[in-house]
Amino acid sequence: MSTAVLQHPPPTTPQRRPLAAKLKAPGWYRVLWTTPLGFGLCYGLVTGIRAVSGYTPVLSGKAITTTSLIGVPFAFLIGLGAFDYWFYWAAGRRTRPEDHSGHGAHSWRDYFRVNTDHKVIGIQYVVNSFFFFLVGGLLAELMRAELASPGAQFMSANSFNELFSVHASLLIFLFIIPVFAGLANFVLPLMIGAPDMAFPRLNALSFWLLPIAGIMMVASFLAPGGAFSTGWTAYAPLSTNVPLGQTFFTIAVQFAGASSIATALNFLVTIITMRAPGMSFFRMPLLVWANFSTSLLVVIATPFIAASQFLVLLDRALGFHFFDAGSGGNVVMYQHIFWFYSHPAVYIMMLPGFGIVSEVLSVKARKPIFGYRMMAFSLLAIVVLGFTVWAHHMFTSGMQAWIRIPMMITTAIIAVPTGIKIFSWLATLWRGILRVDTPMLFVYGFLTMFTLGGISGVMLAMIPIDIHVSGTYFIVAHIHYVLFGGSLFTIFAGVYYWFPKMTGRMYDETLGKLHFWLTFIGFNLTFGPMHILGLQGMPRRVADYASKFAGLNLFISIAAFALGLSTFVFLYNVISSWRGGPRAGANPWRALTLEWQVSSPPPVFNFDTIPTVVGGPYEYGVQDAVHGIFQPAVSAGGGSGGSGGAAGVGGGGDGPAGTAHGPARE
Amino acid sequence: MEAASVSIPVEHDDHHHGPPEANRSSRVDPQLLGMLLFIISEVMLFAAFFTAYFFLRVVNHDAWPAKGTSLPIPVAGTNAAILLSSSLTMHWALTSAKGGNRRGMKTGLLMTFLLGMTFLTVQINEYVHIGFAPHDTAQGSIFYGLTGLHGAHVFIGLTLLLFANVRAFRGHFSPEAHRGVEIPGIYWHFVDIMWVVVYSTVYLL
Numbered sequence: 080m081s082t083a084v085l086q087h088p089p090p091t092t093p094q095r096r097p098l099a100a101k102l103k104a105p106g107w108y109r110v111l112w113t114t115p116l117g118f119g120l121c122y123g124l125v126t127g128i129r130a131v132s133g134y135t136p137v138l139s140g141k142a143i144t145t146t147s148l149i150g151v152p153f154a155f156l157i158g159l160g161a162f163d164y165w166f167y168w169a170a171g172r173r174t175r176p177e178d179h180s181g182h183g184a185h186s187w188r189d190y191f192r193v194n195t196d197h198k199v200i201g202i203q204y205v206v207n208s209f210f211f212f213l214v215g216g217l218l219a220e221l222m223r224a225e226l227a228s229p230g231a232q233f234m235s236a237n238s239f240n241e242l243f244s245v246h247a248s249l250l251i252f253l254f255i256i257p258v259f260a261g262l263a264n265f266v267l268p269l270m271i272g273a274p275d276m277a278f279p280r281l282n283a284l285s286f287w288l289l290p291i292a293g294i295m296m297v298a299s300f301l302a303p304g305g306a307f308s309t310g311w312t313a314y315a316p317l318s319t320n321v322p323l324g325q326t327f328f329t330i331a332v333q334f335a336g337a338s339s340i341a342t343a344l345n346f347l348v349t350i351i352t353m354r355a356p357g358m359s360f361f362r363m364p365l366l367v368w369a370n371f372s373t374s375l376l377v378v379i380a381t382p383f384i385a386a387s388q389f390l391v392l393l394d395r396a397l398g399f400h401f402f403d404a405g406s407g408g409n410v411v412m413y414q415h416i417f418w419f420y421s422h423p424a425v426y427i428m429m430l431p432g433f434g435i436v437s438e439v440l441s442v443k444a445r446k447p448i449f450g451y452r453m454m455a456f457s458l459l460a461i462v463v464l465g466f467t468v469w470a471h472h473m474f475t476s477g478m479q480a481w482i483r484i485p486m487m488i489t490t491a492i493i494a495v496p497t498g499i500k501i502f503s504w505l506a507t508l509w510r511g512i513l514r515v516d517t518p519m520l521f522v523y524g525f526l527t528m529f530t531l532g533g534i535s536g537v538m539l540a541m542i543p544i545d546i547h548v549s550g551t552y553f554i555v556a557h558i559h560y561v562l563f564g565g566s567l568f569t570i571f572a573g574v575y576y577w578f579p580k581m582t583g584r585m586y587d588e589t590l591g592k593l594h595f596w597l598t599f600i601g602f603n604l605t606f607g608p609m610h611i612l613g614l615q616g617m618p619r620r621v622a623d624y625a626s627k628f629a630g631l632n633l634f635i636s637i638a639a640f641a642l643g644l645s646t647f648v649f650l651y652n653v654i655s656s657w658r659g660g661p662r663a664g665a666n667p668w669r670a671l672t673l674e675w676q677v678s679s680p681p682p683v684f685n686f687d688t689i690p691t692v693v694g695g696p697y698e699y700g701v702q703d704a705v706h707g708i709f710q711p712a713v714s715a716g717g718g719s720g721g722s723g724g725a726a727g728v729g730g731g732g733d734g735p736a737g738t739a740h741g742p743a744r745e
Numbered sequence: 746m747e748a749a750s751v752s753i754p755v756e757h758d759d760h761h762h763g764p765p766e767a768n769r770s771s772r773v774d775p776q777l778l779g780m781l782l783f784i785i786s787e788v789m790l791f792a793a794f795f796t797a798y799f800f801l802r803v804v805n806h807d808a809w810p811a812k813g814t815s816l817p818i819p820v821a822g823t824n825a826a827i828l829l830s831s832s833l834t835m836h837w838a839l840t841s842a843k844g845g846n847r848r849g850m851k852t853g854l855l856m857t858f859l860l861g862m863t864f865l866t867v868q869i870n871e872y873v874h875i876g877f878a879p880h881d882t883a884q885g886s887i888f889y890g891l892t893g894l895h896g897a898h899v900f901i902g903l904t905l906l907l908f909a910n911v912r913a914f915r916g917h918f919s920p921e922a923h924r925g926v927e928i929p930g931i932y933w934h935f936v937d938i939m940w941v942v943v944y945s946t947v948y949l950l
């Protein structure tokens with residue numbers, strides 16, 4: 080495997096191209112005219128239709144905005160060049176031969192292009208997600224400022240509703256879900272020995288849908304009547320009756336959802352059809368398994384939230400009556416459709432994290448994952464069971480009472496595969512040679528905090544308890560223990576773990592540890608007391624509260640500010656290390672999985688030759704264990720599965736990782 | 746000792762400027778698999794609309810169709826026949842493409858496209874004359890919701906077919922390379938089957 084990054088001449092962008100050429104070529108210049116043109120078309124279309132069919136007034140800001148929210152993003156994408164290839168293809172014209180100019184990034188500008196390299200896209204995803212993480216976090220701090228004492232401080236009740244709605248929607252749809260997809264985008268093809276994703280152009284398109292969705296959600300603050308204010312759950316008929324800002328949510332979710340589905344499809348096809356020779360399903364790293372399971376969930380479940388928002392949009396924009404009980408509509412139906420997506424979605428937000436934890440834990444404990452197959456099967460069990468529990472969010476909704484007991488039972492059962500995973504990780508730690516650095520600290524944080532969140536989850540599954548605390552801060556505590564203590568901690572673990580691979584630089588370990596401890600302590604001080612508040616009956620999603628809750632709320636607000644500050648440690652560390660950190664070697668963690676066997680950052684095309692996999696991915700501490708080799712395996716290289724020898728001859732060169740790895744025991 | 750990888754030094758090929766050929770770990774064609782997965786998610790989208798239908802019709806126990814309205818079962822039935830026959834022409838186009846019969850392929854594709862257009866025209870005509878609007882009742886909403894969702898899929902299918910037609914008439918596709926006929930074809934069959942489901946539940950049941 081050659082470490083020499085395949086150097087391409089920088090893409091042919093002569094500095095002084097005539098303006099006309101710039102305006103025609105895909106990119107931001109073209110965006111400058113396609114986007115207004117798109118708006119003009121939407122404006123004309125709506126106004127024309129209204130004039131022809133005799134609606135008054137002919138000029139309707141609402142109708143124009145709704146249509147533009149759908150149309151303008153496409154105009155933008157066309158300008159940027161996300162569809163160019165397909166247009167050529169569809170028109171039967173000669174598609175330009177792949178010159179690989181869409182691969183690799185030569186300067187920061189290349190991150191603002193439609194780039195088809197999965198590594199560039201991975202970084203685009205991660206950076207974009209963290210941007211919205213910061214915006215969402217800022218909104219949370221504003222909320223905590225309002226909640227620092229009872230009564231109104233500096234905002235109206237409705238502004239508060241807007242804040243928590245946009246906060247949750249950004250963090251769920253624009254941070255947790257896509258950041259996992261971003262990390263996997265970067266490492267998954269490397270891990271399975273593929274040169275790229277199966278559909279690189281679709282991959283690029285999936286990314287560019289995300290900033291659109293995010294900007295739309297944030298832009299809703301500018302809408303007359305304010306941002307959407309119905310929570311991330313957007314229950315009808317509330318959501319069909321609030322001002323225009325809600326439409327921004329309804330449509331933004333479609334873009335984020337389409338992005339999710341396209342990426343999931345891409346992952347599934349990549350995993351199924353592009354594994355290296357010898358990499359049978361049971362030799363795949365658990366991160367790959369985790370994204371396989373997540374992608375199944377996304378492909379099957381996400382259409383449900385798309386549908387729920389289509390129905391709301393039809394009610395809002397065209398006067399349909401899906402949720403209007405007076406005309407024969409049904410409001411509980413919204414919740415069924417929404418939760419049939421959104422319960423599986425909580426696993427969409429967690430399973431990739433499970434994968435990250437397995438990778439980090441095994442490497443840092445220098446031990447094989449305990450019960451590898453059980454780990455894979457429990458992921459699949461969660462996928463299946465995840466579709467059987469949705470109504471546990473609806474115990475107090477007034478749905479048919481008989482649904483409750485079965486849902487309680489299935490919800491309790493789904494904790495079993497989750498528990499299996501927790502115990503497997505603990506068993507992996509058992510007698511391991513632990514290296515407790517930043518990624519590992521975050522894994523520890525995850526193990527403890529997620530377990531607490533899981534326990535409050537099982538409490539909530541019990542109907543009587545749920546009826547008591549549903550709609551209180553107990554739910555807020557549960558959500559944040561699973562999503563912050565669970566998902567976000569694994570995200571941090573993953574970002575630190577793959578930081579050297581993605582950037583070629585090492586982060587600062589001391590700052591990393593500081594970040595962990597500040598986050599860990601700040602997190603518990605912020606969200607721990609919310610359990611108590613909830614049990615005492617403080618309702619969630621309300622700007623004001625009874626004075627008996629004042630003490631704890633002030634405490635929580637102070638803790639929340641400290642927690643917010645801890646993010647700056649992370650930002651400083653990441654930015655300064657990326658710019659000037661010490662060079663990281665190819666394999667600083669002495670890991671076995673394939674992404675660590677190429678240089679850091681990896682070469683443009685990942686591999687010169689596709690490696691051959693001859694053993695499991697986690698054989699740490701096992702004598703003479705090998706996972707992948709960079710030579711054509713003769714007669715299936717001692718392993719089962721796979722088509723040995725298919726790896727193509729040639730390639731080679733000095734493996735950056737080489738054979739020489741320190742002894743298993745430190 | 747654990748070795749992350751063993752590699753044998755082989756002379757590096759400096760002229761190697763593209764990505765290495767990916768290993769094919771499955772016999773399934775990637776594009777085909779992608780289309781099948783996409784269809785699964787489309788089926789789920791319909792499933793969600795059918796959930797709405799289920800709640801409005803079964804759980805709510807309301808009259809179907811709403812009092813004072815009726816559904817043009819024969820018209821929609823004729824439309825079903827049109828759409829189903831377009832599946833046959835589609836199949837013909839694909840078999841011809843595989844067999845190297847360009848004329849058959851082009852005629853098949855064109856007929857499929859025209860039949861699909863006919864379907865849409867009939868459906869729009871049906872909307873115009875049906876006598877109730879989506880904003881009259883919830884039954885009206887879900888009627889238009891489901892048939893409209895299906896209509897939108899016919900439209901997507903037609904767009905794909907249009908591409909296939911353009912490419913076919915511009916001389917693309919051969920017995921070896923006919924994915925551009927096959928993949929839209931699969932989608933088209935899905936759209937057809939979906940109409941059978943929508944027609945039976947909305948009109949017949």
Ligand code: HEM
Nearest residue numbers: 425428429471472494533536537539540549550558561562
């Ligand atoms: C052992 C596993 C879990 C169980 C048994 C469980 C159970 C529950 C129950 C019963 C509720 C409904 C509470 C109510 O609204 O009255 C709930 C809410 C919630 N859970 Fe979990 N949960 C589990 C794990 C998770 C995980 C892993 C996540 C995400 C990573 C998660 C995210 C959420 C969210 C976001 C809500 C609140 C939704 C809302 O109303 O806004 N849960 N959970």
Ligand SMILES: [Cu+2]
Nearest residue numbers: 422425471472
């Ligand atoms: Cu749930």
